Amino acid sequence: MAKIAVIVGSVYGAAQYVAEEALPLLSTQGHEVTLFEEAKLDTVLAFNADSWLIITSTTGQGDIPDNLLPFYLDVQNRFPLLTGKQFAVIALGDSSYDMFCGAGEALRALLLEIQGTELAPMLRIDAGETLEPETIALPWLQQQFC
Template sequence: MALLKIFVGTMYGGSLDVAEQVQPLFEQAGYTVEVLDQPTLTDLTETRPDLALFVTSTTGSGDVPGNLTGFLNTLSTESPALDWLRYGMIALGDSSYGETYCGAGRHLDERLADLGATRHGERLEIDAMETFMADDAALPWVEAWIPTLPATA
């Protein structure tokens, strides 16, 4: 089976809830799924996933949640070649913050692309001002995203 790793950046658990809600959809599609709520770069590079999904909220004024800070810092300091990585991005934010809306997801997305990774499809940005439960937006997005992925066999 193909391996999917879901990398979670969360402050209050909303992103982790999204990851846990979408996990069964990937399992039904034939993936072995690991949800990582304290991700490290080693989690990405030692046992390379066939696909990665990043689910992150944004804190403060566009900041990365504390549990994802080390991962992003290591991406920046080590700058590993990620030309082999295919990934998806779900960014949670609050549009009342203006330009920093979904800042963590946008910043991580940009950094992954700079390192050669390829995002599959569009980034999903979930606005807390419009969607109370983030999984209400994430589940349909993942259901539509999975059929566009290359075969898992």
């Protein structure tokens, strides 16, 4: 099937947990999946994935988590075109904040800017509505990737 790079940005562990739950789901569907917890652009590019799956929480006032920020800045500063590279974003946030899912929005916008192809509309998961984001993310992944 497909080679999928799962790139995660997490502060308190929720996005990390969703990513860890996504791996067996995608693998059992025949995909080759690698998790990038401290993603480096060169390493992700070397994996030569068919698709990138970004799973990120949002911190502060719409900020990208510290473990994902260097990847974001490297993509932004080096601007490697991803012409046609498929990607999907799962964004975790809290709608009581002004910048709901701000990290996911920023990553999605950047990937579109460098000519990536959005595989599916970004999934926004509200911590104010669920304490178990995987219950929303896994069915969505099943629909998009399986």
